[in-house]
Amino acid sequence: MIFYGTNASRLKDGRLSNVICPNCNEQTSMTYSVFGKYAYIYWIPIFPLGKTNVLECNNCKRTYKLKELPQQIQQKFELEKHTGVPIKHFAGIGVIALIIAGISYSSFKHKEDEAKYIVDPMIGDVYSTETTSSGYFTTAKVAKVTNDSVFVIFNDYEIDKKHSTSEIDKAENYKTENMEGYTLNELQQLYKDEVIYNIERD
Known part of the structure; x- marks a missing residue:
């Protein structure tokens, strides 16, 4: 559940002297408070929503919003x-x-780390890759590295969510009969073409 809403905090208190209250018609003073309204999410203020000004006659105790008072009092307040x-x-x-x-x-x-991984593969690296079936994705784990070749074992499973391949990256899903070899140049080209679009290294 997301907790959100609006709230206000008191920003300033003050007093206006020598004003005539519209309610009691006495020349008196008014105490004012300035409140800042804001929107929040989980009680954390996100952005302000303006201010509210409340004034109280010190004689009759009637309270007003600033816009309810005569122009001369509003000007004095400003x-x-x-x-x-x-x-x-x-x-x-x-x-x-x-x-x-x-x-x-x-x-x-x-991405900076991936650029290093693709030129210097290590056993255990996991490549997320698009499959030949359009719209499906899988992983391949590096099983062997020679001077100019990299051998990977493809995952037995595919998934239709590009950035959820970690869900199928389990040791039991890699079987040695699914091993394929690539030259280092071929592997780097697959990364450049974004067929291999993510590399994870423990």
């Missing part, structure tokens, strides 16, 4: 130095940005 949007109301955006940056770096680093 002359006050009000706080901006707090950084914490953008906390969720920062968290999301960090997650995206982390995923991007991880993907970049993995």
Whole structure:
């Protein structure tokens, strides 16, 4: 279950002097509070949704939203130095940005590692590859490496989800009769053509 919604936090309190309350018609002062509204997911603020200003007459205790008051009181309120949007109301955006940056770096680093793996194969490397059956994918595990050749054992199973081949990457799914040999150049060309699209190394 995803918990999301809106909330508000108090940003500032203050006082307006020498104003006439529309309710009691007395010249008095008004206490005000500025609330910052924000959207959240799992109680983490994601982005601000504006501000709400609430004023209270110190004589009759009637409360108002700013827009309910006469123009002269609104103008006096606007002359006050009000706080901006707090950084914490953008906390969720920062968290999301960090997650995206982390995923991007991880993907970049993995591709960088793959570039090394494909020129220097090792026994146990697992290649995710598209099968001859359109729309299906499988894995092949490196079983033997010579000076210019690489021998792989193909997985007995195929899957229709490109990035879920780890689900079928199990030791019992590789049988030696499914072994095939490739020159190093052939293997590198398959990677370049994205027939081999992922390489995992323990």
